Amino acid sequence: MNGNNPYAGAPGVPGAGRTSDAVELTPEQMDSLRRAVAGIVSRTESYLPEGFAVGSELSTTTGGPMATVAVHPPIGHPVSAGFSPDTEDLDTGLTDEDRDEVARGLAASAAFQVMSAVGDDMTPAAR
Template structure:
């Protein structure tokens, strides 16, 4: 019967309705840097794609540190997303543009591939 109880969980897991006591606390500067980096990923991803693609993001901070998800919903095919979990120390010094650029390019390419796959009959030019 205990398995059917929504409040029962594995030992060490925060019970339902209680705040996560192990959550990493970010300073205002760190949180601002994270928001700026994720906004940059969204902006860069949008710049690689036509207007018919919808790009969005979500931020969270838990016991594993800060985490961001950037997702693209293409006009055809399945949505794609990428997780981005920078180190807290990197938020102090600033995130490298190469890291955020790599995430943006990968997302844009994956979203374009989803459309190509949904449309079909497209011959790849490289392997």
Template sequence: MNGNTPYGGAPGVTEAGQPSTDVELTQDQRRALRQAVAGIVSRTRSYLPDSYTVGSELSYGSNGPTATVAVRPPAGHPVSAGFTPDLDDIETGLAADERDEVARGLAASAALQVMDAVGDGVKPTAR
């Protein structure tokens, strides 16, 4: 019964008897967040070859919206970056330098995963 009321959330998220703290976004805020995350995805793709898969996920919960951008390299472990922007950041837009920093960091981490997985045993095919 606890989940049927606005006063009871998942254990550890909202205490019984307390109002839910879910943050509601307007359509414009959701659109702006989707565009910002899509920009990070496209910038990350621009730094990597086609053999890398880049994707994103948006979720909305009690702590507000959460965005995750992930890269699956052709070898090695996937890497991801997640962040929870403030409502002010959503309304003013995520800064271009912050989006670039996330994209560069993901691309570098994904390339490092491939280098770690392949090791030094690869012989160059050309001089």
């Protein structure tokens, strides 16, 4: 049973599922990531009509920071985009092009989910 314990092993050797090169973010880098993700959320919301819920989550894994932005359309399946920026990207900031690319991709995927759920059964209201 001791071999299944994540704390088992020789001193100084990382336990199961852990690496010794875990990335620690500075408060400034974490703030930069929060601002970047908030920008992606607001840009995604600007591309979509009302009724689409957009949210985000930040976490830190053994490989570094992980950000996820998700859209839940009024009907259809939710879509999400996750990314792990490098610490260099956090120091310089994510570019506007990168933020726009993620936001447009999420908005397009969410719109596609609605179109797929509705299908061809809808009569267009206008031409």
